[in-house]
Amino acid sequence: MTPELFRAIQSIVGPKHLLAGSGPDAAGYSADWTGSYRWQPWAIARPASTDEVSAILRLAAENRLQVVPSGGRTGLTGGLHAEGALMLSLERMNRIRAIDAKTRTAVVEAGVILSQIHDAADDLGLYFPLWFGARGSAMIGGALSTNAGGSNVLRHGSARALCLGLEAVLADGRVLNLMSALHKDNSGYDLKDLFIGAEGTLGVITAATVRLVPKARAHVTAMLALDDLADALDVLNQLQTASGGLVEAFEFMPRAYMEQLARHLPHLGQPFTDVAAVTILAELGATAPRDVAPEPDGTIPIATLVEDTLGGLIEKGTVRDAIIARSHAQRGAMWARREAAAELARVQGHSVDFDVALPLDRLGPFLVQAEAETARLDPGAYTNTVGHLGDGNIHLAVFTTRADPDLADAITTAVEDVVRRLDGSFSAEHGIGLSKLGSMRRRKDPVALDVMRRIKAALDPLAILNPGKTVPDIPAPPDLPPRPS
Numbered sequence: 001m002t003p004e005l006f007r008a009i010q011s012i013v014g015p016k017h018l019l020a021g022s023g024p025d026a027a028g029y030s031a032d033w034t035g036s037y038r039w040q041p042w043a044i045a046r047p048a049s050t051d052e053v054s055a056i057l058r059l060a061a062e063n064r065l066q067v068v069p070s071g072g073r074t075g076l077t078g079g080l081h082a083e084g085a086l087m088l089s090l091e092r093m094n095r096i097r098a099i100d101a102k103t104r105t106a107v108v109e110a111g112v113i114l115s116q117i118h119d120a121a122d123d124l125g126l127y128f129p130l131w132f133g134a135r136g137s138a139m140i141g142g143a144l145s146t147n148a149g150g151s152n153v154l155r156h157g158s159a160r161a162l163c164l165g166l167e168a169v170l171a172d173g174r175v176l177n178l179m180s181a182l183h184k185d186n187s188g189y190d191l192k193d194l195f196i197g198a199e200g201t202l203g204v205i206t207a208a209t210v211r212l213v214p215k216a217r218a219h220v221t222a223m224l225a226l227d228d229l230a231d232a233l234d235v236l237n238q239l240q241t242a243s244g245g246l247v248e249a250f251e252f253m254p255r256a257y258m259e260q261l262a263r264h265l266p267h268l269g270q271p272f273t274d275v276a277a278v279t280i281l282a283e284l285g286a287t288a289p290r291d292v293a294p295e296p297d298g299t300i301p302i303a304t305l306v307e308d309t310l311g312g313l314i315e316k317g318t319v320r321d322a323i324i325a326r327s328h329a330q331r332g333a334m335w336a337r338r339e340a341a342a343e344l345a346r347v348q349g350h351s352v353d354f355d356v357a358l359p360l361d362r363l364g365p366f367l368v369q370a371e372a373e374t375a376r377l378d379p380g381a382y383t384n385t386v387g388h389l390g391d392g393n394i395h396l397a398v399f400t401t402r403a404d405p406d407l408a409d410a411i412t413t414a415v416e417d418v419v420r421r422l423d424g425s426f427s428a429e430h431g432i433g434l435s436k437l438g439s440m441r442r443r444k445d446p447v448a449l450d451v452m453r454r455i456k457a458a459l460d461p462l463a464i465l466n467p468g469k470t471v472p473d474i475p476a477p478p479d480l481p482p483r484p485s
């Protein structure tokens with residue numbers, strides 16, 4: 001890339017906001033949260049507006065400059081790898097343009113951090129239900145681009161379900177304005193959904209209109225000890241039926257997870273004296289006065305209902321033990337154990353990672369069969385599992401006895417075979433990035449892959465947007481001469 005192009009981008013964003021990839025300020029932009037992926041970008045641009053993004057992409061198209069959009073860099077699949085490319089960091093586009101309690105919507109720029117939306121919604125007695133461990137760093141543009149999930153998907157859906165409108169800049173610099181606040185719009189193809197989960201390969205998301213929900217006026221958070229994962233679905237169904245669908249989170253931590261937590265992050269403590277085969281973190285959120293208004297004796301109806309339901313399940317032997325949080329601090333301690341999952345995997349070093357989705361009644365068989373396959377291929381390997389059980393999403397990390405790409409590939413193939421036999425998906429919420437490209441090639445329906453490649457070619461014919469990610473084997477772009485500027 002030429003010094004002229006550098007100066008041209010500098011004149012768009014200002015000298016302070018274009019960093020050379022080899023410079024000292026570039027370090028934070030040269031790796032992701034996992035630390036497994038490192039790169040040296042050509043430069044990092046920090047635009048402050050949609051117009052600036054548009055001007056940069058027009059220049060990029062004219063010069064065939066590859067562009068990798070960046071949010072909070074908490075992605076877990078290598079989707080930010082940007083060797084020799086221009087990183088487009090949306091961090092300065094961090095304004096909440098509007099938030100409206102009446103329509104329960106917020107209009108946010110792509111660089112707004114999720115916890116900023118949580119705080120702004122909270123001030124209005126509302127809640128933005130995209131909630132996961134990285135919420136203090138992940139940005140809404142990144143969360144939409146990965147169609148992130150998290151702990152509340154069970155009740156409120158993934159990022160896609162929370163997005164009403166979108167603004168994106170296309171690979172040729174044109175601005176696609178789909179910033180509606182409509183809950184229904186059947187005017188042709190749903191283009192908004194094309195950019196959600198596209199991981200920056202089809203356009204740069206610059207703003208979105210998101211849905212807010214009423215803030216729970218009472219939470220009941222409990223840790224449950226079960227002897228058998230097969231019983232967990234029964235527990236979830238009974239809590240849902242008794243409460244009228246108020247379960248917001250139903251998270252799964254098996255014995256090995258709790259034991260590894262005790263070993264590596266002992267300050268987080270343990271809920272039960274004896275580690276159970278299955279530990280569940282369940283949370284219900286209620287807004288209706290009949291559920292949240294204290295009784296004369298001070299008890300809260302929704303808490304009583306959960307206690308009674310769990311009491312019945314303990315009597316039946318479905319649940320062995322249960323603890324209900326009695327304070328904000330206790331609730332926080334329960335969540336800290338669950339939200340330590342990514343950190344727990346990271347401190348244990350390199351692993352072969354799976355982020356799979358399964359029908360709710362096949363999670364148990366999946367774990368049994370996946371662990372059997374892992375033991376067959378590497379008898380000394382051990383696993384760490386955690387999951388959003390309520391929506392059928394399991395994160396499985398396999399710590400192998402040796403760093404051997406062939407072994408990793410054999411384990412990936414074997415575990416994904418199990419997923420396929422059980423009618424699941426090899427990718428639930430983290431996206432594809434670089435790390436799951438092989439799985440896309442092997443597992444995705446060939447017709448679906450062909451349609452994806454055609455969409456990519458139509459929207460980004462020069463293949464400059466986040467090249468090499470998400471869809472494998474994108475054909476080389478036609479050898480067109482650069483457009484005159």
Ligand SMILES: Cc1cc2nc3c(=O)[nH]c(=O)nc-3n(C[C@H](O)[C@H](O)[C@H](O)COP(=O)(O)OP(=O)(O)OC[C@H]3O[C@@H](n4cnc5c(N)ncnc54)[C@H](O)[C@@H]3O)c2cc1C
Nearest residue numbers: 071072073074075079132133139141142143148149200205
């Ligand atoms: C501790 C921890 C816990 C996590 N828990 C969860 C979880 O429970 N559920 C879950 O789904 N994920 C989880 N994640 C993964 C991650 O936080 C999400 O994928 C998140 O949505 C990424 O947001 P980000 O802003 O950091 O995006 P980045 O990591 O910066 O980018 C991710 C991808 O999106 C693209 N991109 C970023 N911004 C834009 C934009 N404006 N326009 C177009 N493309 C863009 C990038 O090029 C990249 O391909 C977790 C991560 C960590 C570290």
